[in-house]
Amino acid sequence: xxxxxxAWQARKGLRGLLATLGSAEGETRYVGGCVRDTLLxxxxxxxxxxxxxxxxxxxxxLRTARIKAVPTGLAHGTVTAVVEGKPVEVTTLRRDVSxxxxxxxxxxxxxxxxxxxxxxxxxxxxxxxxxxxxxFDYFGGQEDVEKRLVRFIGDPLTRIAEDHLRILRFxxxxxxxxxxxxxxxxxxxxxxxxxxxMALSRERIADELLKLLALPDPAPTVRLMVDRGILxxxxxxxxxxxxxxxxxxxxxxAAAGIAPDPLRRLAAxxxxxxxxxxxVAARLRLSKRAAKRLVAAAGRGGGPADPAxxxxxxxxxxxxxxxxxxxxxxxxxxxxxxxxxxxxAIRGGDLIAMGLEAGPVVAxxxxxxxxxxxxxxxxxxxxxxxxxxxxxxxxxxxxx
Numbered sequence: 001x002x003x004x005x006x007a008w009q010a011r012k013g014l015r016g017l018l019a020t021l022g023s024a025e026g027e028t029r030y031v032g033g034c035v036r037d038t039l040l041x042x043x044x045x046x047x048x049x050x051x052x053x054x055x056x057x058x059x060x061x062l063r064t065a066r067i068k069a070v071p072t073g074l075a076h077g078t079v080t081a082v083v084e085g086k087p088v089e090v091t092t093l094r095r096d097v098s099x100x101x102x103x104x105x106x107x108x109x110x111x112x113x114x115x116x117x118x119x120x121x122x123x124x125x126x127x128x129x130x131x132x133x134x135x136f137d138y139f140g141g142q143e144d145v146e147k148r149l150v151r152f153i154g155d156p157l158t159r160i161a162e163d164h165l166r167i168l169r170f171x172x173x174x175x176x177x178x179x180x181x182x183x184x185x186x187x188x189x190x191x192x193x194x195x196x197x198m199a200l201s202r203e204r205i206a207d208e209l210l211k212l213l214a215l216p217d218p219a220p221t222v223r224l225m226v227d228r229g230i231l232x233x234x235x236x237x238x239x240x241x242x243x244x245x246x247x248x249x250x251x252x253x254a255a256a257g258i259a260p261d262p263l264r265r266l267a268a269x270x271x272x273x274x275x276x277x278x279x280v281a282a283r284l285r286l287s288k289r290a291a292k293r294l295v296a297a298a299g300r301g302g303g304p305a306d307p308a309x310x311x312x313x314x315x316x317x318x319x320x321x322x323x324x325x326x327x328x329x330x331x332x333x334x335x336x337x338x339x340x341x342x343x344x345a346i347r348g349g350d351l352i353a354m355g356l357e358a359g360p361v362v363a364x365x366x367x368x369x370x371x372x373x374x375x376x377x378x379x380x381x382x383x384x385x386x387x388x389x390x391x392x393x394x395x396x397x398x399x400x
Contacts, residue, residue, distance in 0.1 A: 001039075001134075001135045001137075001142055002132075002133040002134060002135065003030070003035060003038055003039070003128040003133040003134075003135055004038055004039070004041075004133075005133075006038045006044060008034065008038075008043075008044040008045075008047060009130075011047070011083070011084070011086065012083075012084045013067075013083035013084040013086075014047070014083060014088070016065070016067075016083075017049075017065075017067060017081055017083050017088060018049075018130050020061050020062065020064075020065040020067060021049065021051055021053060021058065021061060021090065022051075022053065023129070023130045023131060024131055026052075026129070027051055027052045027053055028049050028050070028051040028052070028053070028090070028130070029049065029050055029051075029112075029127040029128055029129055029130065029136070030047070030048070030049060030127060030128045030129075030130055031048050031049060031050040031091075031126070031127040031128075032048045032050075032119075032124050032125075032126070032127075033046060033048060033124065034046065034047050034048060035126040035127060035128045035135065036123050036124060036126055036141075036145060036177075039126070039135075039142070039145050040145060040177070046087075046089070047088045047089075048088075048089045048091070049088060049089065049090045049091070050090075050091055050092075050093055050112075050115060050127060051090055051091070051092055051093065052092070052093055052110045053092060054092055054108060055071075055074055055077050055078075055079055055092050055108075058079050058090055058092065059071070059079060062079070062081055067081050067082070067083060068081070068082040069081055069082075070082065070087075072089070073091075076091075076094070076106060077091050077092035077093075077094055077106065077108060078090070078091045078092075079091075092108050093108065093109045093110060093111065093112065093114070093115035094106040094107065094108060094109060094115055094118060095107055095108075095109045095111070095114045095115065095117075095118060096118050096162065099161070099162040099163065101161060101162065101163060101164045101196060101199055101200075102163070102164065102199060102200060102201075104118075104162065104163070112127065112136060112138075113138045116136075116138045116139065116153075117138070117139075117153060117154070119153060120152065120153065120159060120163070120166050120169060120170075121141075121144075121150055121151060121152060121153065121169075121170070121173060122139045122140050122141035122144045122151050122152075122153055123141050123144050123145050123149075123150065123151075123173075123177065124141075124173075125137075125138060125139055125141050125153060126141045126142065126145075139153050139154075147179070148177055148178055148179035148180070149178070149179075149183060150170060150173045150174045150177055150178045150182070150183060150186065151183045151185075151186060152166075152170070152183075152185070152186050152189070156185050156186050156188075156189035156190070157189045157192070157193065160189055160190070160193045160196060161193075161196075164193070164196040164197055164199055164200050165200055165204055165205075165208060167190045167193060167194065167196065167197060167230065168197070168205065168208040168209065168212070168230075169208060170186055170190055171190070171212060171221050171224070171225055171230070172208060172211055172212040172215070172221075174221060175212055175215050175217075175218055175220075175221035176215055182224070187224075187228065190228070190230060191228045191229065191230065194228070194229055194230045194231075194232065194233055195233050197230075197231075197233050197234050198233045198234060200234075202234070202283055202284045202285050203284070203285050205234055205284065206284040206285065206286060209266065210262040210263065210266065211262070212262075213246075213262035213265040213266055214260065214262040214265075216250065216260070217250060218246065218265065219243060219246045219247040219249075219250075222238075222243055222246060222269070223240075223243045223247075226238060226239065226240065226242075226243055234283075235269075235280065237269075237270050237271065237276055237280060238269045238270065241271070242268060242269035242270055242271070243269070245268040245269070245325065246265055246268045246269055249264070249265055249268050249324060249325070252324045252330050252333075253324060253330075255330035255331075256320075256324060256330035256331065256333040256334040256337075257334050257337065258320060258324065258330075258333055258334065258337060261321075263290055263293055263294065263321075264293075264297065264320075264321045264324065264325065266294065267293070267294050267297035267298065267321060267325060268297075268325055270294075270298065271298075272298050272299070272300050272325075272326075273298055274295045274298040274299050276298065277291075277294045277295045277297070277298035278291065278294075278295050280294065281294045281295065292318070293317060293318055293321060296314050296315075296318035296321065296322060297318070297321040297322055297325055299322065300321075300322045300325045300326035306375070307319060307323060307328065307332040307333075307335060307336070308335075308374075308377075308378070309374050309375060310322060310323070311335075311336050311339060311341070312341060312342060312374050312378075313374070315341075316336040316339045316341070317336075319333070319336050320333045320336050320337075342374075342378040344369070344370050344373060344384060345381040345384050345385075346366065346369055346384050346385065346387075346388045347366075348362045348363070348366055350385075350388060351365055351366060351388065351392055354388065354389065354392040355392060355396055356392055356395060356396070361395055361399070364395075365391050365392060365395045368391050369384070369387050369388050369391050372387050372391070373387055
């Protein structure tokens, strides 16, 4: 089989890079996702190359050709060549020396089949000659591409033992590429080894799960994972109710004209309980910003009825999450795709100038002014001063 012609193959500067890395002499090939996606007729964004050249030689050839090289993964044989401002990953052929489920010790090789054998799924082990377009397939990947079958290379239990993250990768690739029922041996192995996920860093789990949730329709695959108990060892809070909430979300996002968001979809999977959300965010070691969104989304059962007040208090992104995950109308969420947060013109110094003494009473009064102003529809500065004058007078009377 020949690799079909596609726009990415004509990317500016790519031909020069391939010549530099000896593709005409059989030293370098296209590999992995760019081959798979081209065979599937899908757009290709990332170009990966595999090469027989050692990393030091790759760096030297790129330097001589004045192509920018970034040693992004030199310990694992990967150099990123920057061509016309766009990255192309170049990885020396490898074989595994030892694995422990979390990381691998590798050695370099010049054997294409040996390198392909260490990859996870047959559809990811395809390579192609850049000149002739010949596709090299050592494990039946072309047939699996045609069938839309995600299948481990070799024994699934062995591949999972090498890298436990392959459990989650299997479900992500199945959600993206699979059709029909999943491969029996793969699903059985993932189910049997689900507890292996506990040995992984929570950051790796979060990254892989968010990639799955970013796909157009992840709910059927997540439902399969829940039914099989895949996530129970690391995220026992996810149940059938969460899957049902996730199932509804893409339609609501589309109705609001809101782009799919994996963090919002993650929030859908958990009960509407801020304490649970905070615990999950800490366990997955999410950023402070992501944790704030997860906790805010968990409060979707309460809060102000006015969406604008909700957005003012929580933030526009948090309001969108809350409205789409709760009982709000998608049209309300659409209001906040582009939203400038109103600004209260009154400051503490203004209240002191009106007669309040500096101290806690200023902060309390300012909070009361802000709440009344927001609930009143964010009135202009002149109306704000009227609210402030009334609240200051009230505070002064209470201190008499």
